[in-house]
Amino acid sequence: MLTPEETEALLLSLRVSGVAVLGAFPFALGLGLLLARPGFPGRGLLNGLVHLPLVLPPVVMGYLLLVALGTRAPLGAWLLESFGIRLVFTWEGAALAAGIVTLPFQVRAIRLALEAVDPGLMQAAETLGAGPLDRFVSVTLPLALPGILAGAMTAFAAALGEFGAIITFVSNIPGETRTLPLAIYTAIQSPGGEAAAARLAALSIALAFAGLGLAEWLAARARRLTAP
Numbered sequence: 455m456l457t458p459e460e461t462e463a464l465l466l467s468l469r470v471s472g473v474a475v476l477g478a479f480p481f482a483l484g485l486g487l488l489l490a491r492p493g494f495p496g497r498g499l500l501n502g503l504v505h506l507p508l509v510l511p512p513v514v515m516g517y518l519l520l521v522a523l524g525t526r527a528p529l530g531a532w533l534l535e536s537f538g539i540r541l542v543f544t545w546e547g548a549a550l551a552a553g554i555v556t557l558p559f560q561v562r563a564i565r566l567a568l569e570a571v572d573p574g575l576m577q578a579a580e581t582l583g584a585g586p587l588d589r590f591v592s593v594t595l596p597l598a599l600p601g602i603l604a605g606a607m608t609a610f611a612a613a614l615g616e617f618g619a620i621i622t623f624v625s626n627i628p629g630e631t632r633t634l635p636l637a638i639y640t641a642i643q644s645p646g647g648e649a650a651a652a653r654l655a656a657l658s659i660a661l662a663f664a665g666l667g668l669a670e671w672l673a674a675r676a677r678r679l680t681a682p
Contacts, residue, residue: 562605
C-alpha cells in the first residue's frame with residue numbers, strides 16, 4: 455500500500471511523463487521527417503543536436519533550462535511578464551525537462567520507421583495521382599505507425615525515470631515537482647525511509663517493465679493492423 459504522498463508522486467509522474475511525450479511528439483515528428491531525408495542540408499549537425507540530451511548529463515540539461523527559463527533569465531522573465539508563464543519550480547517545467555531529455559527516443563524511432571518505408575510504394579501512390587500530403591497520410595504514416603508508437607512508449611518509460619534534469623530545473627517540491635525518482639531520493643535521505651525507498655523503487659521497476667512491454671505490444675498490434 456502506498457501512502458498519500460507516494461500516491462501523489464506516482465500520479466504526478468504519470469502526468470508529467472504523459473505531457474512530456476505528447477508535447478514533444480510534434481517536434482519529434484518534424485525532426486524525424488527531416489532526418490529521414492538523405493539530402494537534407496545540415497543533416498549531420500541536426501542529428502547531433504537532437505541526440506545531445508542522450509550524451510549530456512541530465513543535470514547539465516536542467517542547468518541549461520534554468521539559465522534560459524529561470525525567472526531572472528531574459529527568456530524566462532519575458533514569458534513571465536508578458537504571458538504570466540513560469541516554468542521553473544512547476545510541474546509544467548518538469549514535463550518540459552522530461553520532454554527534452556526523452557525527445558531523442560521519439561525522433562530516432564520515427565526516423566527509423568520512416569526510412570523503412572518502401573520508396574516504391576510512394577512512387578506507386580504518386581503515379582496514381584496522390585499528392586505529397588495524401589501520400590504521407592495514406593501510405594507513409596500507417597506503415598511507420600508501429601515504430602512511432604514504440605518510440606512514444608519508450609520515451610514515456612524513460613520520462614518516468616528522469617531525475618537529474620527535473621531536480622535541477624524545478625527542484626523537489628512535494629505535490630508540485632516531486633515525481634517518483636525524486637520521492638525515492640527523498641526517502642533515502644530521510645531517517646527510517648529505507649522501506650519507502652524500496653517500495654517506490656519496486657514500483658518504478660514495475661512501471662518501466664510495463665511501459666516497455668506496452669511499447670512492444672502496441673508496435674506488434676500496429677504491424678498487424680497495417681499488414682497487407
